[in-house]
Amino acid sequence: MGGRLSKLLAFVAVAGMVAIGTARWVAAAGCDWVVVGSYWNEDSQSWEAVWDYQCWEDPPPPDPPPPDDPPPPEDPPPADPPPPPDPPPAEPPPPDNPPQVCDWVIADYVWNPESYTYDPAWEYQCWEDTPPAGDPPPSDPPPPNPPPSEPPQPPPPQSGAFGMSFSVYSDIAWDGETVYAYVSGYDGSWGCSHNDYWTDLFLAGPSHSSSTRVQGTGGGITLPFSGDDGTWTVWSSTSFFCSCVQNFIGAGGGGQQTLERRPTSLSEVFRGYVPPLGDQWYNLLVRRQVLDQFGSPLRRSNMGVAEVYSPVTGAATGSCIRAGVVVETGVGASDSDGQFPDNYWLSGANPPAACTPASATQNIFVSGQPVGTYTVTWSRNGVSVQ
Amino acid sequence: VRVLVFSILFIGLAIGMAAPAQTGNAVPASLLAAAGADPTSFVHLLAEAGVPAGLEIRKTDFQRRFGLSKPWDPADWTQEKLARQAKVPIERVVSAFNERHAEYRATLIDMVVVIRPVPQRVTYLDGPAPFGRLRVVGLMTIAERVFASLDPTLDGPGGRPGSSLGQADRGWNLELSVTGVGLNILEALNEIVRQAPGHQWLVVTTDGDRPRIERFGFLHRNGATSEHPIPGA
Numbered sequence: 001m002g003g004r005l006s007k008l009l010a011f012v013a014v015a016g017m018v019a020i021g022t023a024r025w026v027a028a029a030g031c032d033w034v035v036v037g038s039y040w041n042e043d044s045q046s047w048e049a050v051w052d053y054q055c056w057e058d059p060p061p062p063d064p065p066p067p068d069d070p071p072p073p074e075d076p077p078p079a080d081p082p083p084p085p086d087p088p089p090a091e092p093p094p095p096d097n098p099p100q101v102c103d104w105v106i107a108d109y110v111w112n113p114e115s116y117t118y119d120p121a122w123e124y125q126c127w128e129d130t131p132p133a134g135d136p137p138p139s140d141p142p143p144p145n146p147p148p149s150e151p152p153q154p155p156p157p158q159s160g161a162f163g164m165s166f167s168v169y170s171d172i173a174w175d176g177e178t179v180y181a182y183v184s185g186y187d188g189s190w191g192c193s194h195n196d197y198w199t200d201l202f203l204a205g206p207s208h209s210s211s212t213r214v215q216g217t218g219g220g221i222t223l224p225f226s227g228d229d230g231t232w233t234v235w236s237s238t239s240f241f242c243s244c245v246q247n248f249i250g251a252g253g254g255g256q257q258t259l260e261r262r263p264t265s266l267s268e269v270f271r272g273y274v275p276p277l278g279d280q281w282y283n284l285l286v287r288r289q290v291l292d293q294f295g296s297p298l299r300r301s302n303m304g305v306a307e308v309y310s311p312v313t314g315a316a317t318g319s320c321i322r323a324g325v326v327v328e329t330g331v332g333a334s335d336s337d338g339q340f341p342d343n344y345w346l347s348g349a350n351p352p353a354a355c356t357p358a359s360a361t362q363n364i365f366v367s368g369q370p371v372g373t374y375t376v377t378w379s380r381n382g383v384s385v386q
Numbered sequence: 387v388r389v390l391v392f393s394i395l396f397i398g399l400a401i402g403m404a405a406p407a408q409t410g411n412a413v414p415a416s417l418l419a420a421a422g423a424d425p426t427s428f429v430h431l432l433a434e435a436g437v438p439a440g441l442e443i444r445k446t447d448f449q450r451r452f453g454l455s456k457p458w459d460p461a462d463w464t465q466e467k468l469a470r471q472a473k474v475p476i477e478r479v480v481s482a483f484n485e486r487h488a489e490y491r492a493t494l495i496d497m498v499v500v501i502r503p504v505p506q507r508v509t510y511l512d513g514p515a516p517f518g519r520l521r522v523v524g525l526m527t528i529a530e531r532v533f534a535s536l537d538p539t540l541d542g543p544g545g546r547p548g549s550s551l552g553q554a555d556r557g558w559n560l561e562l563s564v565t566g567v568g569l570n571i572l573e574a575l576n577e578i579v580r581q582a583p584g585h586q587w588l589v590v591t592t593d594g595d596r597p598r599i600e601r602f603g604f605l606h607r608n609g610a611t612s613e614h615p616i617p618g619a
Contacts, residue, residue: 332553332608342550352544
């Protein structure tokens with residue numbers, strides 16, 4: 001039982017991977033809205049600023065962090081500051097008295113092959129009233145080094161940056177009657193707080209489907225198989241609240257699996273002698289049912305059924321079965337119940353009174369799959385099939 | 387006199403127009419598409435359409451179709467649906483087959499579609515029929531008599547074991563009568579299938595440059611076959 005299927009991994013990076021350092025607009029001492037980061041807006045296909053209400057003194061922070069530990073962008077405090085202007089200003093207000101400002105800024109992005117992320121390269125720079133090039137971040141993700149071809153892995157939490165990464169693991173299992181799909185989401189984002197996860201699960205076969213919604217990053221969904229052979233798809237869509245964008249964002253992933261019943265074995269549903277035809281001496285009818293890999297009847301019409309016999313043995317001199325004779329065979333197809341008759345006979349003119357039995361091995365194939373092997377022994381007045 | 391002349395012309399035209407239908411060579415148009423199928427499937431479909439046929443085929447090509455689902459939907463080949471179809475001359479179907487198959491060639495012999503490989507064919511079928519008059523019951527029984535000179539066990543005393551899978555009319559109870567005088571074996575087989583609608587003669591040969599008969603039998607409706615292997619072939 002079971003039929004555990006291959007595990008599928010889908011990796012989905014939400015809105016691209018973002019690693020942004022602080023980019024402070026410096027004005028006079030006091031409090032103001034500042035850009036603390038940015039995120040890629042899929043709808044507008046542009047980088048959007050993340051605003052934060054901050055207070056500072058002039059001059060800027062006296063002890064900048066070391067280059068290997070750049071200052072992390074602060075998640076926007078949940079309360080206190082008034083809501084951001086709606087819409088936020090395209091340009092922050094210019095400072096009244098532009099001072100010389102020094103700060104750690106992102107000078108470049110460097111591909112990190114261990115974490116599969118673009119890490120910011122920090123540099124301590126000074127400027128007057130406008131930030132240097134490269135800060136705020138460019139409109140397109142920086143491509144300094146092409147990423148390797150291997151699939152990305154969930155990045156570890158980063159310090160001094162924030163980014164979003166969401167991985168989805170999916171699995172489809174099947175017992176012949178019911179299809180079980182499991183989806184597990186892993187939120188590997190860093191720098192922002194995420195909560196209020198809801199996941200929509202979707203499971204579809206070639207001709208029917210189902211969906212459900214669960215709280216959290218994953219769950220299970222089932223659907224009766226109902227003879228729906230073909231490609232099955234499981235898909236999940238998880239939404240969660242991101243503190244950085246102050247809104248819900250989504251991530252999704254899933255996988256596909258081909259679920260198909262195949263002829264695997266046979267069961268016997270009838271056995272008995274029927275009136276012989278033509279010059280047959282007798283005619284044994286054995287009716288068989290095709291079973292699938294789960295042992296269930298495979299009710300499929302028009303499956304090709306074929307047989308191959310090994311050479312006949314045991315027909316010695318004096319036997320009523322001719323020496324060296326082969327088994328006359330015939331092939332056909334299953335009916336709509338996935339059943340087919342198998343007739344065994346001995347034929348010929350002038351049957352003798354007694355007969356030395358002769359045997360052969362019968363191998364039966366359904367749709368090209370070997371499904372049964374039998375030992376058939378013909379004698380004068382009957383045939384045994386085992 | 388003028389009326390008489392017109393009447394004769396009208397009758398003549400009517401006879402001329404009706405002549406193709408009277409020859410019985412109009413067959414369901416779906417056979418044109420079926421001509422693109424493998425030779426075995428095509429001959430099966432000719433059986434469904436009631437067109438007598440015979441097939442000589444190499445073993446490799448014959449086995450190729452086994453293990454696969456039947457390449458046609460039986461629901462499309464019911465007698466009711468075939469009767470409602472437009473009809474085309476059988477010659478067009480034969481030409482369609484030859485246009486799509488380089489290694490087999492179909493010919494129309496006495497209104498039987500005969501398909502044989504090119505260029506290597508077994509010579510046995512072209513030899514004279516080794517029997518006088520045969521009157522037997524059962525398709526395979528008469529076939530064993532036709533091919534008796536290939537193997538002495540075919541026509542000797544004693545029983546022959548047999549087995550068949552699938553529901554099909556295999557012509558076990560058909561009463562058949564063939565006179566071999568003046569016929570070659572292929573013509574005798576054609577005569578048998580003309581007497582047994584829905585059953586097509588079958589000869590499977592070994593592969594290679596000097597083919598020999600590996601098995602003989604019949605292709606029936608519903609994809610069924612009856613096959614008798616030749617020992618040692």
